[in-house]
Amino acid sequence: MRHIISILIENESGALSRVAGLFSARGYNIESLTVAATEDPSLSRMTLVTRGNENIIEQITKQLNKLIDVVKLIDLVDTSHIERELMMLKVRTTEQTRAEIRSLVEIFRGQIIDVTPTTYVIEMTGPSEKLDAFVAATNPDSIIEVVRSGATGISRGEVGLHL
Amino acid sequence: MELSGGQILIQSLKDEGVEFIFGYPGGAVLHLYDALFQQEGLKHILVRHEQGATHAADGYARATGKPGVVLVTSGPGATNAVTGIATAYLDSIPMVIISGQVPSPVIGSDAFQEVDMVGITRPCVKHNFLVKDVTKLAETIKKAFYVATTGRPGPVVVDVPKDITDPAIKVPYKYPKKITMRSYNPSVTGHKGQIKKAVELLLAAQKPVIYSGGGVVLGEASGQLTEFSQLLGYPITNTLMGLGAYPATDKQFIGMLGMHGTYEANMAMHESDVIIAIGARFDDRVTGKLADFCPYAKIIHIDIDPASISKTVKVDIPIVGEVKAVLEHMLELIKESKARPHKKALEAWWKQIDQWRSVKCLEYDRDSALIKPQYVIEQLYEVTKGQAYVTSDVGQHQMWAAQYYLFDKPRHWINSGGLGTMGFGLPAAIGVKLAFPEADVACVTGEASIQMCIQELSTALQYKTPVKIINLNNRYMGMVRQWQEFTYESRYSHSYMDTIPEFVKLAEAYGHVGIRIDKPEEVRPALEQAFAMKDRTVFLDIMTDRTENVYPMIEAGKGHHDMKLRVALGTPTDRELA
Numbered sequence: 001m002r003h004i005i006s007i008l009i010e011n012e013s014g015a016l017s018r019v020a021g022l023f024s025a026r027g028y029n030i031e032s033l034t035v036a037a038t039e040d041p042s043l044s045r046m047t048l049v050t051r052g053n054e055n056i057i058e059q060i061t062k063q064l065n066k067l068i069d070v071v072k073l074i075d076l077v078d079t080s081h082i083e084r085e086l087m088m089l090k091v092r093t094t095e096q097t098r099a100e101i102r103s104l105v106e107i108f109r110g111q112i113i114d115v116t117p118t119t120y121v122i123e124m125t126g127p128s129e130k131l132d133a134f135v136a137a138t139n140p141d142s143i144i145e146v147v148r149s150g151a152t153g154i155s156r157g158e159v160g161l162h163l
Numbered sequence: 164m165e166l167s168g169g170q171i172l173i174q175s176l177k178d179e180g181v182e183f184i185f186g187y188p189g190g191a192v193l194h195l196y197d198a199l200f201q202q203e204g205l206k207h208i209l210v211r212h213e214q215g216a217t218h219a220a221d222g223y224a225r226a227t228g229k230p231g232v233v234l235v236t237s238g239p240g241a242t243n244a245v246t247g248i249a250t251a252y253l254d255s256i257p258m259v260i261i262s263g264q265v266p267s268p269v270i271g272s273d274a275f276q277e278v279d280m281v282g283i284t285r286p287c288v289k290h291n292f293l294v295k296d297v298t299k300l301a302e303t304i305k306k307a308f309y310v311a312t313t314g315r316p317g318p319v320v321v322d323v324p325k326d327i328t329d330p331a332i333k334v335p336y337k338y339p340k341k342i343t344m345r346s347y348n349p350s351v352t353g354h355k356g357q358i359k360k361a362v363e364l365l366l367a368a369q370k371p372v373i374y375s376g377g378g379v380v381l382g383e384a385s386g387q388l389t390e391f392s393q394l395l396g397y398p399i400t401n402t403l404m405g406l407g408a409y410p411a412t413d414k415q416f417i418g419m420l421g422m423h424g425t426y427e428a429n430m431a432m433h434e435s436d437v438i439i440a441i442g443a444r445f446d447d448r449v450t451g452k453l454a455d456f457c458p459y460a461k462i463i464h465i466d467i468d469p470a471s472i473s474k475t476v477k478v479d480i481p482i483v484g485e486v487k488a489v490l491e492h493m494l495e496l497i498k499e500s501k502a503r504p505h506k507k508a509l510e511a512w513w514k515q516i517d518q519w520r521s522v523k524c525l526e527y528d529r530d531s532a533l534i535k536p537q538y539v540i541e542q543l544y545e546v547t548k549g550q551a552y553v554t555s556d557v558g559q560h561q562m563w564a565a566q567y568y569l570f571d572k573p574r575h576w577i578n579s580g581g582l583g584t585m586g587f588g589l590p591a592a593i594g595v596k597l598a599f600p601e602a603d604v605a606c607v608t609g610e611a612s613i614q615m616c617i618q619e620l621s622t623a624l625q626y627k628t629p630v631k632i633i634n635l636n637n638r639y640m641g642m643v644r645q646w647q648e649f650t651y652e653s654r655y656s657h658s659y660m661d662t663i664p665e666f667v668k669l670a671e672a673y674g675h676v677g678i679r680i681d682k683p684e685e686v687r688p689a690l691e692q693a694f695a696m697k698d699r700t701v702f703l704d705i706m707t708d709r710t711e712n713v714y715p716m717i718e719a720g721k722g723h724h725d726m727k728l729r730v731a732l733g734t735p736t737d738r739e740l741a
Contacts, residue, residue, distance in 0.1 A: 010346055013293070014281060025286045055473070062470035068290040068310060071346040163345070 002031070003057050004076040004083060004153045006161050007046040010069040011037060015044060018067050028052065028060050032085075032128075032150030040163075043071065047152040049128075072161055080156040083127045086149040088113075089135070090121050091142045101138075108134045119144065127151070166336040168297040169198035169328035172261065175304040177205055178338040181232050183223060183597055184208070185216040189236025190276060191263025194328035208597065208626055211618035213240050215590040217247020218616065221256050222591025225577045226552055227598045228383065230257040230311050237263040238276030241322075242283065246584060248318045249287035253581025254404060255381055257316035259307045260284075266326040267295065280322045289317030297327050298334050305339045314349025315468040316381060351467065353484025353492060361439070361463045361480045362496045368437035369508035370459075370515075371397045374420065377404030377580065378442015378466060378486050385409070385573040387490035388441065394497060395504050398516055400428040402443050404580040407570035412549070417516060418525075421449040422717050423562045426524035427516055429715075429723040432457055434515070439463040442486045445476045446581070455722025465489050524715045524728055525566055533708040534683050536560065536635045540567035543605060543633060546690040551603040552577060552595045556588035556612030559641035560633075562713045564607040586615030589632065593619060596628035603631070603694055610636040610663055610704075620673035623700045631693045632702045634666060637709045645712045649727075650719075670702035677702045 009015045016035055023030050031049040038045045050060060064070055093101060101120060105112060110124035124134055128151045172195055185208045188196045199207055210216040213235045220231025235244045241262040251258045265274040281293045290310045292303050303321060311319040379388050385408045392399045392415055399409050400420040409416055418425030420432055438460045450456045456476055464478040465486050472481040482489055527537045540563050553568055554577040555561040561578055570576045579587040592606040613634055623630060643658040667677030676699050680689050693701035714729040
């Protein structure tokens with residue numbers, strides 16, 4: 001099953017490699033990993049998407065908690081949550097395909113943020129699944145490049161990952 | 164008080180109560196060594212190789228319970244220390260390793276003797292630090308000791324760039340009395356409800372086994388474990404790391420369990436209905452084939468590390484907490500409880516265990532004209548009256564020491580259990596002897612292992628640490644040869660050395676006493692002679708039976724009930740006996 005683990009970690013150099021190293025050393029799988037500062041400059045927030053059965057996810061969360069720099073973590077899948085990922089997708093366009101691409105982007109509530117005579121750059125946010133669906137719906141021959149941020153997430157309501 | 168970084172580091176160690184520092188100088192730590200030169204109180208032990216420094220500090224830590232401290236230079240000094248750091252990590256030994264680093268401005272430029280020590284050690288330390296600011300140095304040292312010694316202990320590396328210790332830069336010094344870290348809260352008392360459930364399950368057990376490990380030794384909970392076991396009257400087995408936590412000469416002790424554990428311990432595990440694992444981690448050398456592990460048992464597990472719980476074996480009642488506190492709580496509950504251990508069931512269970520004991524799985528040929536290694540360990544036990552600190556290297560001799568030296572006290576059996584590091588024994592023995600100069604310290608080793616850190620014989624002379632080296636010389640890497648005999652149709656691929664040094668001459672060259680022993684009847688007198696020489700390191704080179712194997716054995720991939728015994732049993736085994 002897919003899990004989204006959200007981690008508050010001390011904003012120290014090497015913190016990212018401690019997490020990444022743990023996954024490679026213990027043979028866990030990482031689908032995506034994002035990291036950025038928070039409102040508190042001493043803390044970073046990481047969002048990690050992984051897959052595994054219940055036992056593996058339990059070990060992953062325990063091993064992450066064991067890292068001295070990890071302050072707190074939650075598995076967002078355990079709670080009601082919102083997931084978002086940002087994607088930028090560059091496609092080759094022709095006069096014949098432009099209208100169709102524009103309408104597809106509209107259906108998916110994306111935006112075209114750069115236009116040249118032969119290309120569009122499409123920006124889209126949403127759960128990773130939606131971005132997968134958009135990529136699947138786009139003519140693969142027209143795709144020049146796809147850039148995805150990896151999933152991030154936040155829990156709904158009063159529940160939150162904070163100090 | 165204004166001090167330089169070098170002085171701050173030394174003063175911090177003193178303020179932390181450090182007595183010995185095991186190290187080797189080099190370019191990146193010259194400022195530190197200069198500060199060390201100009202102080203008194205902190206004793207530096209100059210080893211002959213950085214691996215020796217880590218094992219000596221480790222031996223000191225295992226024997227005393229205090230953290231071992233190591234000081235090495237950058238680059239090769241640091242990488243040489245890695246084996247010893249990993250050794251401590253796998254056995255959860257508290258150590259603080261200070262490694263020099265090239266000056267901050269040149270980090271990352273492939274400078275002379277530069278390696279990314281923080282990166283290299285990350286997977287084999289509890290935590291590590293790179294010091295970036297001299298004003299944070301004292302606090303970092305405090306944190307290192309705090310992390311190393313609390314919770315599940317482990318080694319902590321502090322990497323110190325040379326400019327941080329610059330004698331020209333002085334900053335105010337104050338060693339923090341206490342430290343808190345928001346991301347690290349190690350002490351836990353154990354869930355009360357879980358403890359209660361565990362006690363109920365234990366008191367209802369018909370075929371219980373207490374299985375305890377190194378966590379009891381590290382957690383100073385031997386007294387509690389002994390009281391707990393004796394109050395219940397249940398059989399107790401120890402892991403390799405747990406030996407000595409319960410007196411091995413007591414009748415309730417059924418020996419070590421696992422790959423080379425006793426028949427009675429492994430069969431009892433297999434047939435039990437309730438297991439309580441205390442400070443043990445279900446290591447693969449203990450469990451054997453996981454699918455066959457304790458098939459009829461409910462399992463209680465006490466451990467300070469939540470990540471140890473249900474890692475390999477799913478447990479029924481997990482209790483996360485310090486073993487000492489949890490056992491104390493359990494003792495209270497048992498004493499208050501109206502329930503008592505099931506007397507009849509327990510009698511039947513002990514009868515069964517005694518039947519397994521009657522197999523005498525540790526018997527060996529006592530009439531052999533060759534020296535049997537088991538006999539040497541038995542004689543060592545007698546000559547030292549069971550009171551010695553025994554360190555070991557890794558291999559057959561390690562297993563024989565574990566099986567035949569009966570440890571009645573914790574912290575007396577000192578070996579590399581998790582990593583299995585050859586070369587550990589001699590430097591570890593030096594560390595122990597420094598801590599306990601009056602005690603008998605023996606290093607049980609083999610002719611292959613001893614050569615991995617033999618250079619420390621020189622350290623032993625310099626610091627007058629008269630240890631006794633019991634070299635079980637079978638002219639083979641015995642354990643490798645044994646596996647090759649059992650699983651590779653006796654194709655002894657590179658498990659022997661065509662050239663072996665004359666250890667007697669070697670010992671003498673290092674300034675020690677060397678004695679070669681060829682006959683069984685010489686063993687006892689030679690041991691007595693060696694231990695009578697209180698102020699000399701003695702190297703006993705004992706020519707043992709080359710073909711001797713360690714029994715019993717659970718071969719890789721087999722279960723506890725499927726043991727290879729020296730003499731095949733003519734009687735039915737397994738559940739038929741039950």
